Structure formats: structure tokens, C-alpha cells
Amino acid sequence: MARTWFITGCSSGFGKAITKAALGVGDNVIATSRDASKLADLAQSGVYTVSLDVNSSQKDIDAVVADAVNKYGSIDILVNNAGYILEGGIEEVSDEEARDHFNTNVFGQLAVTRAVLPYMRAKKSGVIANMGSIAGWRGGINCGMYCSTKFALIGITEALKKEVEPLGITVVAIEPGYFRTDFLSGGHKVSPKNSIPDLEPVIKPFKDMFSMYDHQQPGDPTKGAQLIVEALTGTGRCAGKKLPARLAIGSDAIAMITEVLEDKKKELDEWKDLAVTTDIAA
Template identity: 85%
Template structure:
């Protein structure tokens, strides 16, 4: 029996490629975007397309999910993929810009999960994949706010996994490295209106690197999407494997995360002798 997928942020990149890979399995795929017209090619291929703004009021998101349930009877896999990068210094981002970033990258994912989870709980089955990033492992110059949204998603996803696992629901954080999509350009990347001259010497080299790296990233989004679909369905190369809390995608992701873990372990060991002296002496 075919599964039903609900995937957000499908106008390009991973959202579009995951939709194609899931459809190739013979599953029902519901692809969403704020602008449904950007999904015309997916609609022509047999994907059901819907307009969905993850920043819309909860009742509107609930209504979209209810329509999907009415059409297909269930949502078996939710992929929370919608998001963008706010590029710039932490201090440069205004309160409005920072909150808007969290609204899409964090609270938008929470809102869609809230709408879908009651149906998964009723069936005692389902899989939720939140789209994180290797940015959720280390805060970086020029992308600190973006990193912070991915750190937040890591905590939310790990907690949610533990809460709903006894109910038969799987939850995983997908953490891609750099893949050759439009994520570093176009409408997926915005910059703060404010520039702080004191920060330019630190930030500009990273900003230039992002620009030079655009469309030269090592990851193939088609291959990445295929692995994600196999992992979420337990098919192909992932048959018999249990989903991890955080699934790294890309050789650069594996290398970077390994380096972060080694560095953090060293820092912990370097300060352990003092850290353990702070307990109450009973």
C-alpha cells in the first residue's frame, strides 16, 4: 500500500528532489510551497501540489493538513524542509529579522508537526523528518542566526523523538552538508539591512566564500534525496537499519561533525578537573 508524504519547501533543492524520489517509489506525494505556481513541474509529474505558508496561522496549516488527510486517508511521512539562511553578523540582524528567521526555520516546522502529529498518534505510526544542517553542530561567522535555528531544531527533534517513539512514531533530524542547490542564492538567502563596519574584516571573507561556493558545492541533491527517502522508508540500502537521532548527509558533513565532536571532547577533557569540583560536599 502506498505511503503518503507531506513535504514543505518544494520549489527547489531538497524539497523538489525528495518529492521526485518518493514518487518514484509509487507513493502519494503532497508537495507544498508558499507559491504553488513554482511547483508546476512536480504537478505535471504526478505530485499533488498545495499552497502552504509555514508562517500562516495554525488554523490555516491545520486546514491544509486536514485536506490532505481527507484526500489520502493518512500522512505517513512528514518532511519539514522549508527554510532559508539569514547571512550576516549576529549583531547586524535586527530583532525583526532574527524573529522572522526563527519563525520560518523553527516555529514553522513546529506548526506543521503540530498539525500532523494528532493523525499519526491516532494511527500509532508515521515518520517525521526535520531538515537540519551541519550548521547545527557549530556556530559560524556570517551565519550565526542560521546556525542557531538549526541548533534549536536539533533539541526539539531529539526531544520529540523520545516523546512519540512509544506511540510508534519515528522522528529524525536530517543534517546535510553543502549540496549543489540554490540555497546559497536567490530567495533562499537574505542579508540584514544593517552593516557594522567593525565586523566587515571578519565577515566579508566568509561572505565572499559563500558566494564563490554557490553552485560548486560537493553534494549531489539527487543522490542526497534518494538516501533520505530510503532512510525514511527503510528501503533499499537502508533496509534493516534503525534511524539515528541525527542523520548526516554528505562526506563533508561526516568530516565536519567528526571534527566538532573531537574538538568538544578535548575541551571537556581539558576542563574536567575543574568542572567536577563544583558539586556540594555532603
């Protein structure tokens, strides 16, 4: 029996790749973008395309989700993929720019999740996949705000997973490394209006690195999307495997996360003897 997917941010990158991979296994897909006309090629392939701005009101998002449920009867898998990267130094980012970033990358995902969960709770099944990033493991120069949105998403994902697991619903954060999509270019990457000369010697090398790395990333989005579909459906290479709270994909993701864990363990051990001295005496 065909499953039904609801995927946000499908005009390019992983959103589009996951849509194609899910369609390829015979499932139904509701693909969304702020402008559904950008999904014309997917619509021609049999995908149900819908305009959805994840920054819309909860009422509007609820209506889009209700329409999707009326179309196919249920939503079995939600992929919260919509998002963008705000580069620049922390001090350079204005309050408005930071809030806009969190509205899309965090609060937008929350709003879509709130709209979908009642239907999953009613049938006591479903999978919610929040698209995180290896940026959720370590704050980086020039992408601190983006990293912070992914850190926030992990906290939400891990808590939600425990809350709804007894109801038959699975929640996972997908954490890709660098995949060869348009994410480092075009409208997916924006810079703050403010620039601080004092920070330029630190910021510019990383800004240049992003530009040079654009379309030179090691990950193949088609292969990544195929693994994601198998993981979220428990089929193929993932048959019999239980989804972790955080699913890393890409060899660079594995290498970087391993390094972070080793560094954090070393820091913890170095300060442990002092840290434990702060307890109230028995």
C-alpha cells in the same frame, strides 16, 4: 501499498528532489510551497501540490493538512524542509529579522508538526523528518543566526523523538552537508539591512566564500534525496537499519561533525578537573 508524504518547501532544492525521489518509488506526495504555481512541473508529474506558508496561523496550517489527509487518507511521512539562511554578523541582525528567521526555520516546522501529529497518533505510526544542517553542530561566522535555528531544531527533534516513540512514531533530523542546490543564492539567502564596518574584516571573507561556493558544493541533491527516501522508508540500502536521532548526509558532513566532536571532547577534558570541583561536598 503506497505511502503518503507531506513535504514543505518544494519549489527547489531538497524539497523538490525528495518529492521526485518519493514519487519515483510509487508513493503519493503532497508538495507545498508558499506559491503552488511554482510547483507546476511537479503537478504535471502526478504530485498533489498545495500553497502553504509555514508562517500562517495554526488554523490555516491545520486546514491544509486536513485537506491532504482527506485526499489520501493519511500522512505517513512528514518532511519539514521549508527554510532559508540569514547571513551576516550577530550584531548586524535586527530583532525583527531574527524573529522572522526563527518563525520560518523553527516555529513554522513546529506548526506543521502539530498539525500532522494527531493523525499519526491516531494510527500509531509515522515518520517525521526535520531538515537540519551541519550548521546545527557548530556556530559559524556570517551564519550564526542560521546555525542557531538549526541548533534549536535539534533540541526539539531529540525531545519529540523520545516523546512519540512509544506511540509508534519515528522522528529524525536530516543533517546535510553542502549540496549543489540554490540554497546559497536567490531568495533562499538574505542579508540583514544593517552593516557594521567594524565587523567587515571578519564577516566579508565568509560572505565571499558563500558566494564562491554557490553551485560548487560537493553534494549531489539527487543522490542525497534518494538516500533520504530509503532511510525514511527503511528500504533499499537502509533496510533493517534503525534511524538515528541525527542523520548526517554527505562526506563533508561526516568530516566536519567528526572534527566538532573531537574538539568538544578535547575542551571537555581540559576543563574537567575544574568543573567537578563545584559539587556540594558530601
